[in-house]
Amino acid sequence: xxxxxxxxxxxxxxxHVPFKKVRNTQEKSPWMTRLTRRMIKKRNKAWNIYRQFSxxxxxxxxxxxxxxxxxRIKQDKSDYQRNLIEKFKxxxxxxxxxxxxxxxxxxxxxxxAQPDDTFTKDNGEAASVLCDYFCSxxxxxxxxDSIGIPQDNEFxxxxxxxxxxxxxxxxxxxxxxxxxxxxxxxLRETAQKIAEPLTLFFQRxxxxxxxxxxxxRANITPIHKKGLKCQAENYRPISLTSCVCQILESIIxxxxxxxxxxxxxxxxxxxxxxxxxxxxxxxxxxFEDWTKSLDKGYGIEVIYLDFKKAFxxxxxxxxxxxxxxxxxxGHLLRWIESFLTGRTMRVVVNGAxxxxxxxxxxVPQGSVLxxxxxLLFVNDLPDWIxxxxxxxxxxxxxxxxxxxxxxxxxxxxxxxxxSCSCTxxxxxxx
Numbered sequence: 548x549x550x551x552x553x554x555x556x557x558x559x560x561x562x563h564v565p566f567k568k569v570r571n572t573q574e575k576s577p578w579m580t581r582l583t584r585r586m587i588k589k590r591n592k593a594w595n596i597y598r599q600f601s602x603x604x605x606x607x608x609x610x611x612x613x614x615x616x617x618x619r620i621k622q623d624k625s626d627y628q629r630n631l632i633e634k635f636k637x638x639x640x641x642x643x644x645x646x647x648x649x650x651x652x653x654x655x656x657x658x659x660a661q662p663d664d665t666f667t668k669d670n671g672e673a674a675s676v677l678c679d680y681f682c683s684x685x686x687x688x689x690x691x692d693s694i695g696i697p698q699d700n701e702f703x704x705x706x707x708x709x710x711x712x713x714x715x716x717x718x719x720x721x722x723x724x725x726x727x728x729x730x731x732x733x734l735r736e737t738a739q740k741i742a743e744p745l746t747l748f749f750q751r752x753x754x755x756x757x758x759x760x761x762x763x764r765a766n767i768t769p770i771h772k773k774g775l776k777c778q779a780e781n782y783r784p785i786s787l788t789s790c791v792c793q794i795l796e797s798i799i800x801x802x803x804x805x806x807x808x809x810x811x812x813x814x815x816x817x818x819x820x821x822x823x824x825x826x827x828x829x830x831x832x833x834f835e836d837w838t839k840s841l842d843k844g845y846g847i848e849v850i851y852l853d854f855k856k857a858f859x860x861x862x863x864x865x866x867x868x869x870x871x872x873x874x875x876x877g878h879l880l881r882w883i884e885s886f887l888t889g890r891t892m893r894v895v896v897n898g899a900x901x902x903x904x905x906x907x908x909x910v911p912q913g914s915v916l917x918x919x920x921x922l923l924f925v926n927d928l929p930d931w932i933x934x935x936x937x938x939x940x941x942x943x944x945x946x947x948x949x950x951x952x953x954x955x956x957x958x959x960x961x962x963x964x965x966s967c968s969c970t971x972x973x974x975x976x977x
Contacts, residue, residue, distance in 0.1 A: 548748050549759040553727060556741075560733055576620075578627030583619045590616045640719070656769055656896045660777050670899035677769050678894040678901035680779035684856040685907040688864050702806050704879045706749045706798055712742045714794040725789045727761040734790065749795045756881030762792035763890040765911060766900070784859070786892065786913035796915035799879070803919060812873055813922065816929045819940040820918055829937050833944070836935065846949040848958055852965070857941035858921055859909035863887045866910075866924050873923060886916070931964040933957060 593609040635642040658666040659673045667673040715738035718731045734741065752758065765786035774781040804822075807813055813821055818829035840847050867884055875883075890906035910917035910924075921940070929936050934947040934957055945965075947958045 548751060549761065552744065552748065553729065553761065556733070557728060560730060564733065578624045579620065580623050583616070583623050586612065586616050586619055640721070656771075656782075657776050659779050666777065670896045671901070674894040674896040674899050674901040677779050677782060677784075677896070678767070678892070678904055680782075681767065681784045681859070681892075681894065682904050682907075684859045685909065686860050686862055687907055688862050702803070702875050702879065704753060704799060704802055706746060706753060706795070708742050708746045710798045710801075711746045711749065711794065712738055714797045715742060715745075717797075718790060718794075722790060723787060725787050726764045726766060727789045727791070729789065729791055731790045734794075745791070745794070749798070752795065753878050753882050756878055756885055758792070758882065758885040760889070762789045763886070764789075764903075765890070765892045765906075765913070767892050767894045769894060769896065784892075784894070784912060786911040786917075788911060788914050793915045799882075800916050800919055803875070807873070807923075810874070812926070814926055814929050814938075816936055817922060817926065817938045819922065819938070821922075826939055829939050833937055833946075837946075840948045847946055848949055848955060849944060849946040850958065850962060852943040852945070854941045854943070854969075856909075857925075858912050858917070861909050861921060861924050863908060866920060869924060869926075870920075883916075883920070887920075928965070928968070931968050932961045934961050936961075 590609065590612040593605070593612050597605040597609045631641075631645060635645075656670070656673055656677075658668070659676045660666055661672075661676055667676055715735055718735040720732040720735060722731045724730055765788045767784045767786055769782040770785050772781055772783050808822065818824040818826065837847055863884070866887070867880060870880055870883065887910070890911070891903045892906055893903050894901045910920045918940070925938070925941065928938060928943070932945055934945055936943065936945045945958065945961055947954050949955060
């Protein structure tokens with residue numbers, strides 16, 4: 548069903564959708580209006596007249612036009628930036644794109660250090676080195692086998708045409724196509740026509756618990772995090788996955804989130820991508836507790852933790868077992884199992900790509916469902932802590948008020964508990 552839909556859709560695009568190269572004539576000064584450009588031409592013409600016929604009258608005319616143009620340009624630029632700020636609300640990609648264009652030094656992946664202490668010579672070698680490093684971070688689940696998925700579950704998933712149509716309307720037209728070459732702009736513009744076949748296909752995919760191989764293939768974009776740009780370990784892999792799969796993921800995520808909110812499953816100490824919580828609420832709660840302790844004259848000990856390659860090292864079998872405990876089973880859990888296993892990826896650097904490699908663990912960063920699955924995997928992390936803890940995705944901090952030596956010992960005990968928890972996970976997935 549998927550292959551037929553993909554082939555016919557791509558054929559329609561090639562035969563009937565016109566491609567046009569858009570020339571941006573305002574690249575250097577996109578804020579200028581048409582009226583301002585006409586005034587600039589008049590100013591230039593007045594300057595040429597003054598050069599040919601030098602007189603006080605011609606100079607004063609040029610000077611007046613010059614001052615009006617300068618004032619007009621400043622006003623246009625101010626209006627342009629004010630309108631941009633309004634557009635940035637809810638569109639972070641637009642903001643970061645503007646900032647990238649505004650910087651004089653463009654950030655690109657440089658030559659990457661190889662294991663033999665040499666450096667890559669082209670983009671293809673850099674992509675291969677980065678791909679090898681990303682693969683080296685995976686954990687291996689020995690003798691992995693499909694888990695015994697119960698047919699009875701508390702959560703019931705339904706996929707309707709209205710759900711599909713709503714998700715199609717939210718597709719960003721500027722999003723790059725994944726390896727399946729499905730164009731988001733085409734899908735959004737033809738939403739009314741393709742909503743029905745996609746609904747039937749999604750329902751069959753969930754019912755059979757099968758995810759097409761195209762949906763498991765991802766182009767990886769390496770994003771620099773910190774440190775030297777020539778070191779592969781300083782990059783984060785962001786997956787560009789099928790936008791059609793993301794439509795179904797968004798439907799599943801909405802219903803899973805509503806179920807979890809109703810059951811109050813997500814820990815109230817997790818502030819990442821949870822309704823009503825954010826990085827700001829995380830900081831406000833922490834600072835409130837800290838200032839109360841300091842006002843009473845007590846000291847505070849804080850430990851900041853960052854789990855290395857947290858998203859890439861999530862063991863699939865352990866994750867699926869936790870999902871069972873939350874009430875997810877049957878067709879949905881079988882679909883998620885298919886979604887996580889058998890994935891492949893390749894790293895793309897400036898148009899050059901590495902070879903395809905198997906993904907053995909982790910949740911894909913850049914997918915719609917990946918973050919929710921990760922939050923559920925680390926949801927029991929606060930249960931290991933007796934003092935205070937706040938989490939934002941994988942960024943964790945634990946702290947305690949210091950009134951005696953026992954308080955410091957309690958914080959050390961919590962740190963040992965976290966270490967024990969991570970060791971247990973590693974022991975079951977090496």
